[in-house]
Amino acid sequence: MALGRLQSAIVDHLKSLSYLDDTQGEELVAIDGELNGNEFDELLLGDYQITLHQLNVAKASAYDVAPFNIKRLAINKGTWEILEQEFCEKHGVVPVSNVGNYIVVAFSNPFELTISRKITEISGKQVIPLLSPERDIKEVLNQDVNKTSETQFDDVVESIGIEFGTGEDGDDEDLDDEDSAPIIQLANRIVEDAFYLGASDIHLEPQEKELIVRYRIDGVCQEKLKLPPKVTGSLIARFKIMANLDIAERRMPQDGRIIFKQFTKKNIDIDLRVSTAPLNHGEGIVMRILDKQKSTMPLPALGYAEENLRRYREVIKQPYGMILHCGPTGSGKSMTLYSALNEISNPALVIRTAEDPIEYTLHGINQMQMNRHIGLTFAKALRAFLRQDPDIILVGEIRDKETANIAVEAALTGHLLLSTLHTNDAPGTIARLTDMDIEPFMISSSLLCVCAQRLMRRVCKTCRIQYEPEGREKEVLKNGIDWSGTIFKHNPKGCPRCNNTGFKGRIGIHELMTTDDKLIDGINRGNETSQIKKIAMAGGMKTLHQDSLLKVKDGLSTLPEALATVPIDL
Secondary structure (H helix, E strand, O other): OOOOHHHHHHHHHHHHOOOOOHHHHHHHHOOOOOOOHHHHHHHHHHOOOOOHHHHHHHHHHHHOOEEOOHHHOOOOHHHHOOOOHHHHHHHOEEEEEEEOOEEEEEEOOOOOHHHHHHHHHHHOOEEEEEEOOHHHHHHHHOOOHHHHHOOOOHHHHHHOOOEOOOOEOOOOOOOOOOOOHHHHHHHHHHHHHHHHOOOOEEEEEEOOOOEEEEEEEOOEEEEEEEEOHHHHHHHHHHHHHHOOOOOOOOOOOEEEEEEHHHOOOOOOOEEEEEEEEEEOOEEEEEEEEEEOOOOOOOHHHHOOOHHHHHHHHHHHOOOOEEEEEEOOOOOOHHHHHHHHHHHHOOOOOOEEEEEOOOOOOOOOOEEEEOEHHHOEOHHHHHHHHHOOOOOEEEEOOOOOHHHHHHHHHHHHOOOEEEEEEOOOOOOHHHHHHHHOOOOHHHHHHHEEEEEEEEEEEEEOOOOOEEEOOOHHHHHHHHHHHOOOOOEEEOOOOOOHHHOOOOEEEEEEEEEEEEOOHHHHHHHHOOOOHHHHHHHHHHOOOOOHHHHHHHHHHOOOOOHHHHHHHOOOOO
């Protein structure tokens, strides 16, 4: 029996690319007996001295897909945004990029249609396959992300005469110059290191005897670097220059934005939202990292429980009304709204957004950046939008009475309006709107749903420890969700996968309050928040506490983490 059809096609492509001569090609075609895939590959790589890259190019031509050198992919924590690393390791695939409605994935076997279907289900996107050698994919998947991507500071710190990590002074004659090469390098390294480690914020905090640099990773601040106080002025000034702020003004808070690709040659396309503040030992800076290479995550990847996801999807498809997301800064409100817009966006709808700042650019959606210096506020943007015939409006935040009034009017006049509000839970939103002088009957007529949310750390799947809860822990689970059984706790020592913390990534917990006749009646009667909460729970609402316990039950997080994120229901 001769070579298989695909194997013969691979030989033909190797000949056409001059990797095999005619004699070698004839020898291979004349082989007696069919070879399996591995035997065929080993024969070409060993006896015929074909390189792995050459074989991959020939296979790609035969399979009619594009070849890809997976080793050139810069792996960092952002790589696993849509497809979790555990899924990729199980199925031998690596996500390469994520653009619009498509996700590009490297396969060792592009004919694995079941895996493509699973990826489509998880991501909600159409899969574009690339071909990479299986051994290269395994090598990439086995990389320690933290080890390979972490930036080292030793060389740049030594270049400005500082002993790293001790805060001792050295030769510091250049430290007063924010334009000196070492200070520029140090500023860039801090941003690059934070980006590679998957940090959401960078904190520069001057103390009496040192400058502390901290990163917020998975919602928890971690100290990264200590520098002597003589570095403080020049380093802060360097970041202010990058953000086009006034370096002479040190007594007043300032806000700005850094477009980082203007200051680096590396392929890091991020913006930083910069906020400075005068503190007791000098100016401090907090920078929020906005990754422009990230796209929105699909709604199923945000942590919604199955019932909540079904109800939320029904609501966002309504023709008009108001949808509010509430929670503190950094609880994932913006990402959820972006994901919702991405899901319902189509050429038949006109969508306008007013944001401060624009965090992610969405294809097919018209976005407006607020500018308070010239008087462009949410209220003014909203008034302008109502004259532009939109179907859907997103307002970054309802901060004042004027914005709240216009938002309610928009929801009552045929527009679907989405926005955010700062309240602790979903029922508390009613009292917050009433406090903004919105009449209860206006709230009940316009409101479709309120979604309160938080982000809770995921327990590392590799090193988590299973156990049977007892005493108080067992009681909390029984009272909250009427369930008992084994759950997981984090491993204090951790593992390389979770950077020895026991936690890896975060997941959303949600309290989804949708309106019904009883809730509308309660709002109109002016019921207190506790009564509104009881009515909503009777209508099927799971509280933040209950949803956090469901994540514990499913092995996604730990009970101490759930109780630290939201309080127990009274």
